[in-house]
């Protein structure tokens with residue numbers, strides 16, 4: 001009971017922060033739209049993309065939803081670094097609640113933000129000419145939720161090893177961007193050279209994007225069941241590792 | 255007199271540097287206890303171990319009867335902490351900080367609202383209580399942090415340098431506030447400081463620490479008395495002759511002229527003033543004024559360490 005309240009309290013704070021930083025919400029919707037409209041239209045005009053009904057723009061649409069979830073989740077996870085710099089993390093860590101409860105609360109707060117953004121993008125699917133039934137919409141939201149828990153957990157894990165926001169650029173260049181590029185968000189993952197294929201398949205985001213594409217466009221590289229299983233396992237591992245790190249590294253986090 | 259905090263040779267080493275060296279701290283229940291020492295003396299390190307956020311290298315301690323190593327959760331439930339550095343979220347309101355704290359510490363729902371109102375009253379944020387913390391002044395932030403530490407009715411409130419970086423006026427108001435707190439409820443306050451005046455005015459007992467060790471501990475009054483160095487300053491006509499005369503008295507450790515005034519160094523000056531006054535009138539020196547000065551805690555520190563506690567800086 002106390003644990004549940006702890007989780008709820010941490011979640012509530014994350015969610016309040018999300019809604020109070022208005023600029024973040026705006027950019028989180030504008031950036032993916034730029035990708036869809038400019039990149040999607042531009043490259044779509046240059047390449048022949050017969051495999052998908054709505055052309056290239058429709059093809060990358062699930063990928064861009066995945067990108068939004070990736071960026072929001074990782075960066076929200078990294079907000080722990082800011083909490084540490086501004087000292088607020090101490091207030092949370094010194095409280096008599098369990099470390100896993102703190103991690104769960106954070107992860108759910110991150111998912112809330114990510115799912116809200118994904119939902120806005122899903123509502124805008126008409127822009128790329130994709131129509132969605134309520135069932136497709138709900139399924140995509142559920143997949144987004146699972147993805148964001150895992151990626152948020154990854155953000156927390158990275159944050160536990162990062163002392164300052166100086167590491168931010170490194171994380172961006174060496175983790176976030178490669179994950180995005182290697183996820184199949186922008187190109188089909190079948191028929192790639194084998195070194196690239198391998199990199200794509202160790203990337204957890206690949207399975208999330210593939211699941212979204214399977215649900216939204218009915219087109220995928222792997223069966224939906226496998227994709228969903230993969231992202232669930234990834235989420236469980238990340239939450240477990242983050243909880244472990246927050247317990248073990250408690251002293252150095254304060 | 256029961257002890258609410260007690261440590262046994264508590265020690266913290268960073269590699270081969272000893273930040274806290276075998277400290278045996280004894281804090282009486284319901285007192286305001288000060289840990290006074292210069293920057294780098296080990297105050298924050300000591301407090302962190304007592305709050306269970308730092309593991310001692312050796313030794314242990316008990317807070318509110320709970321072992322800091324084996325009963326960390328119970329210790330945390332018994333204490334409130336105000337860290338040396340701010341621990342607030344800019345984009346939450348004061349009230350939200352209190353609400354959040356209440357739920358993290360499991361304050362039951364039937365009393366939660368009352369507690370929050372009670373604390374808001376106490377810390378006098380007024381309308382600001384519902385504005386974002388980023389609009390608060392330094393003093394308001396400090397009061398909010400202290401108030402927050404009290405929401406769950408802790409037995410011990412730890413304050414790490416509570417007035418660091420505040421202007422003198424705000425500092426005085428925080429002192430006032432801490433004094434009232436301790437009188438109004440069943441609460442022990444353990445504060446660290448490097449301001450002599452703070453320890454002197456606020457604390458029932460003070461432990462002076464330097465380089466990780468307690469060099470002495472007692473009430474500020476006793477600490478100063480032990481120096482046996484009160485100064486009686488007297489204004490008389492023909493002071494030079496008066497100095498020569500009074501030097502003969504057995505209880506005068508030293509007598510000299512300074513800026514036209516007579517300075518007498520004595521022990522327990524308050525008991526000796528009548529004798530000095532009587533002596534002067536017998537000898538025919540009409541006294542214009544008498545003043546008694548006790549030594550400061552700074553003098554105590556100097557006596558034990560041979561150096562000064564630097565008065566400013568972070």
Ligand SMILES: Nc1ncnc2c1ncn2[C@@H]1O[C@H](COP(=O)(O)OP(=O)(O)O)[C@@H](O)[C@H]1O
Nearest residue numbers: 268271273291292293294295296297298299300
């Ligand atoms: N994490 C750490 N690693 C190494 N040395 C430390 C660490 N934390 C504190 N110290 C050292 O321990 C000493 C005591 O620090 P601290 O307890 O913060 O002093 P105070 O609070 O009295 O100013 C200082 O010399 C400081 O440099």
Ligand SMILES: [Mg+2]
Nearest residue numbers: 297298338415
């Ligand atoms: Mg300190």
